[in-house]
Amino acid sequence: MDDERKNLTRQEPLLQAKRVSKSFGGLRAVEDVSFDVRRGEIVGVIGPNGAGKTTLFNAITGLLPLSAGSVRLGPHELDKVPSHLRIKIGMARTFQIVRLVGELTVLENVMLGSHFALTRGLLKSVLTFPRVYRDEEAARVKAMEMLVFVGLADHADDIAAHLPHGKQRLVEISRALVASPSILLLDEPAAGLNGTETAHLNQLLMTLTRQGMALLTVEHDMPFVMSLCERIIVLDHGSKLAEGTPAEIRANPLVIEAYLGKEREHAAG
Secondary structure (H helix, E strand, O other), X not given: OHHHHHHHXXXXXXXXXXXXXXXXXXXXXEEEEEEEEEOOXXXXXXXXXXXXXXXXXXXXXXXXXXXXXXXXXXXEEHHHOOHHHHHHHOEEEOOOOOOOOOOOEHHHHHHHHHHHHHOOOHHHHHHOHHHHHHHHHHHHHHHHHHHHHHOOHHHOOOEHHHOOHHHHHHHHHXXXXXXXXXXXXXXXXXXXXXXXXXXXXXXXXXXHXXXXXXXXXXXXXXXXXXXXXXXXXXXXXXXXXEEEOHHHHHHOHHHHHHHHHHHHHHHHO
């Protein structure tokens, strides 16, 4: 029954990017890129440095306006949804460089992921104080649930800046998960993690997809991408060079020439 349900949820794409392009002056950083992501699916985006991966992420999440093309999340045309409101319709993201409020506790940082539900304005907050209090308590409970999920419950009261990098990365992911997004975009989530931390992250992300969440990730760690993702999109000079399963990407001569071959040469050198 679980497999049947999972197959049903994958019939229609959740996220649809069509001919997405982004230019900076005369420079075309992303050009005519199309792909989709379905519920419960993990899609990876790889490519050489400067291929346009993070620019593509920023265009999808609204940090950068599209120069051309369109992005839909379910029934929503995202060019009509401001970036700070996209969490309300089910889109959350993390960043390549972890962005925590260092002087706050781990729990307080994760609770920030619920800020869109808690911000009511001063007058409305005064008039509805009991509801605001209930919302804050609900946010606290949800934040603790996410910390339990990622294995950081014992660090809830620690100052975020005092955690090692790998745990800070998990705090950021927890904060993104508080809003129960339908899709989570991860910008190099394995960057700076050791082997044990990477394996733990892999298991956490696999658990999220089994719960029906869609994941789109940019990553340079090839073993991590190949073991985690069901489909991989390869960018080169801002354009989509290839798309396929990990096995298909490994065997694609264009990908080997443009990217994987260079990675292997670098590793050998």
